Amino acid sequence: MSDQNRMWKLAARPVGMPKRSDFRLETGTVPPPGPGQVVVRNRYISLDPAMRGWMNDMRSYIPPVPLGEVMRAGAVGEVVASNHPDLRPGDHAVGMFGVQEFAVADGAGVQKVDPKMAPLPLFLSAIGMPGLTAYFGLIDIGNPQPGQTVVVSAASGAVGAIVGQIAKIKGARAVGIAGGPAKCAYVTDALGFDACIDYKNERVGDALSRHCPGGIDVYFDNVGGEILDEALARLARRARVVICGAISQYNATGPVQGPRNYLSLLINNARMEGFVVFNYADRYPEGLAALAGWVAAGRIKSKEDIVEGIETFPETLLKLFTGENFGKLMLAV
Amino acid sequence: MSDQNRMWKLAARPVGMPKRSDFRLETGTVPPPGPGQVVVRNRYISLDPAMRGWMNDMRSYIPPVPLGEVMRAGAVGEVVASNHPDLRPGDHAVGMFGVQEFAVADGAGVQKVDPKMAPLPLFLSAIGMPGLTAYFGLIDIGNPQPGQTVVVSAASGAVGAIVGQIAKIKGARAVGIAGGPAKCAYVTDALGFDACIDYKNERVGDALSRHCPGGIDVYFDNVGGEILDEALARLARRARVVICGAISQYNATGPVQGPRNYLSLLINNARMEGFVVFNYADRYPEGLAALAGWVAAGRIKSKEDIVEGIETFPETLLKLFTGENFGKLMLAV
Numbered sequence: 001m002s003d004q005n006r007m008w009k010l011a012a013r014p015v016g017m018p019k020r021s022d023f024r025l026e027t028g029t030v031p032p033p034g035p036g037q038v039v040v041r042n043r044y045i046s047l048d049p050a051m052r053g054w055m056n057d058m059r060s061y062i063p064p065v066p067l068g069e070v071m072r073a074g075a076v077g078e079v080v081a082s083n084h085p086d087l088r089p090g091d092h093a094v095g096m097f098g099v100q101e102f103a104v105a106d107g108a109g110v111q112k113v114d115p116k117m118a119p120l121p122l123f124l125s126a127i128g129m130p131g132l133t134a135y136f137g138l139i140d141i142g143n144p145q146p147g148q149t150v151v152v153s154a155a156s157g158a159v160g161a162i163v164g165q166i167a168k169i170k171g172a173r174a175v176g177i178a179g180g181p182a183k184c185a186y187v188t189d190a191l192g193f194d195a196c197i198d199y200k201n202e203r204v205g206d207a208l209s210r211h212c213p214g215g216i217d218v219y220f221d222n223v224g225g226e227i228l229d230e231a232l233a234r235l236a237r238r239a240r241v242v243i244c245g246a247i248s249q250y251n252a253t254g255p256v257q258g259p260r261n262y263l264s265l266l267i268n269n270a271r272m273e274g275f276v277v278f279n280y281a282d283r284y285p286e287g288l289a290a291l292a293g294w295v296a297a298g299r300i301k302s303k304e305d306i307v308e309g310i311e312t313f314p315e316t317l318l319k320l321f322t323g324e325n326f327g328k329l330m331l332a333v
Numbered sequence: 334m335s336d337q338n339r340m341w342k343l344a345a346r347p348v349g350m351p352k353r354s355d356f357r358l359e360t361g362t363v364p365p366p367g368p369g370q371v372v373v374r375n376r377y378i379s380l381d382p383a384m385r386g387w388m389n390d391m392r393s394y395i396p397p398v399p400l401g402e403v404m405r406a407g408a409v410g411e412v413v414a415s416n417h418p419d420l421r422p423g424d425h426a427v428g429m430f431g432v433q434e435f436a437v438a439d440g441a442g443v444q445k446v447d448p449k450m451a452p453l454p455l456f457l458s459a460i461g462m463p464g465l466t467a468y469f470g471l472i473d474i475g476n477p478q479p480g481q482t483v484v485v486s487a488a489s490g491a492v493g494a495i496v497g498q499i500a501k502i503k504g505a506r507a508v509g510i511a512g513g514p515a516k517c518a519y520v521t522d523a524l525g526f527d528a529c530i531d532y533k534n535e536r537v538g539d540a541l542s543r544h545c546p547g548g549i550d551v552y553f554d555n556v557g558g559e560i561l562d563e564a565l566a567r568l569a570r571r572a573r574v575v576i577c578g579a580i581s582q583y584n585a586t587g588p589v590q591g592p593r594n595y596l597s598l599l600i601n602n603a604r605m606e607g608f609v610v611f612n613y614a615d616r617y618p619e620g621l622a623a624l625a626g627w628v629a630a631g632r633i634k635s636k637e638d639i640v641e642g643i644e645t646f647p648e649t650l651l652k653l654f655t656g657e658n659f660g661k662l663m664l665a666v
Binding site for chain 1: 392557562577582588589590592593595596597598602603605608
């Protein structure tokens with residue numbers, strides 16, 4: 001292969017908010033695929049809050065990205081060379097292809113996708129990891145029943161938007177929390193949530209009390225911090241709190257802010273449960289089939305925030321942590 | 334009835350640690366029982382950490398004790414007068430009879446007990462609410478499997494001691510956390526736990542790592558605070574954290590210390606669930622039968638810390654919060 005590959009490598013472990021010098025853009029040649037391997041030309045690279053955790057040298061559900069290695073990221077692309085029996089040049093596939101133009105991958109974790117079924121960005125969004133995260137977190141852990149109230153933070157985000165829409169499909173009420181009037185209007189008007197609380201302009205606790213007069217049956221948390229505490233203070237009996245993420249805490253340089261209202265779990269016989277979508281890998285086909293069906297039927301809408309140019313990676317990633325992204329953030333290569 | 338009744342009433346809502354002036358000892362006459370009611374002469378009055386919460390004017394699983402009313406408490410006593418069809422003078426019964434010498438109660442929540450089956454104090458201990466709390470919290474929420482590791486804080490206390498012994502009966506390993514060498518020796522030598530960590534003289538985190546090399550499958554928490562955080566940091570995959578109490582936080586005058594390591598739930602696909610034993614009322618017979626059987630078979634041992642004299646109530650209660658009690662604390666009337 002004569003193509004040049006531009007790769008973003010992790011140069012230093014960020015302290016607090018990541019900065020450009022924590023990464024290094026390198027250029028190299030694309031090697032030919034080894035036995036059983038494929039070479040994929042990335043088309044869209046997924047930028048996710050979880051990537052911040054992968055930069056830390058800590059025991060977690062997945063090893064940290066080693067210093068000097070390509071930054072880990074999901075991506076969708078086109079197979080350009082293959083020694084893998086199920087993948088041919090011209091096929092499209094999703095996988096953890098990293099923040100680079102070309103990836104060499106073995107078959108493990110590479111999933112062929114059909115670009116005629118949906119635009120490619122959707123395989124990183126509603127019909128991809130964020131959709132699966134919403135699906136398993138809400139259905140398997142949150143388990144909302146018809147008429148119950150589901151609250152989700154980061155409701156205009158990649159996962160939150162899907163959570164609320166699945167809640168509605170399941171007959172529950174959906175109340176979102178998002179930042180700013182534009183995002184809130186999108187959540188209620190385009191996505192069909194029953195209400196959306198603007199945490200930048202409303203007192204979240206008061207608004208939750210108003211929109212959830214019978215308490216919160218399912219709280220799907222993507223943010224942690226004060227908003228988690230406000231939700232905990234308003235749980236219904238036997239509520240389920242789904243811990244999907246804590247974006248407010250990922251760049252903290254001091255200790256994480258623990259939920260001061262956790263004893264609400266005791267008072268209300270309630271549960272707080274965390275999960276990582278990778279643990280549902282054996283059920284991805286079930287989730288993807290449901291999500292694709294809902295997207296095709298127009299019951300799930302999805303919004304992608306696509307930024308052009310792999311060279312913008314460090315700055316684009318920060319949009320997640322400042323709340324500047326609007327919809328699923330990704331890079332177009 | 335000509336008997337005089339001495340009653341401890343709640344005089345003020347405590348701020349921080351309760352003090353004598355938060356209560357008032359009053360004397361009154363014992364009224365005759367009304368229709369369907371019984372009069373019980375309390376023999377032993379249960380002193381429990383949960384009583385601290387009942388003194389606060391806050392929404393909880395049970396209304397606060399109103400100012401000027403007899404302090405709520407469980408007790409076991411002898412029926413001295415009855416208009417209740419199932420209870421006769423000379424019968425013994427347990428119920429929420431309050432911190433007083435005589436209680437007038439209707440039948441609701443009054444449970445006849447057989448003093449030939451066990452000494453009366455046991456009906457406030459292993460064969461009573463603490464036993465039921467341990468039973469349902471561990472079996473229903475913790476759900477330990479053979480070979481798994483169960484850690485319990487306040488392991489020499491009324492609930493913790495039973496939790497570890499049931500864990501052993503269920504084939505799990507039991508690791509206790511208690512304060513001081515005497516309590517720890519009791520937990521391992523008399524109760525048969527596999528290990529006990531002395532939080533006053535050991536680094537709890539290091540000791541947990543040593544005694545739980547495969548991580549903690551079930552953590553039954555009675556204390557909250559730093560010890561909860563140390564346990565969270567060492568969860569096994571799919572661990573269950575049972576929130577039974579948080580005695581380290583009950584007298585806090587500032588905000589409760591939330592568990593900073595709660596994102597361990599996410600990393601480990603783990604769960605933290607609270608409960609109140611009252612919600613298992615319909616299953617008390619199942620729990621009491623199991624507990625009574627284990628006590629009779631010598632498989633569950635129980636230690637009571639019995640203080641003479643209802644007049645000592647305010648000071649005796651504090652033993653719970655200073656850790657001075659050794660075993661189930663109660664007043665002998």
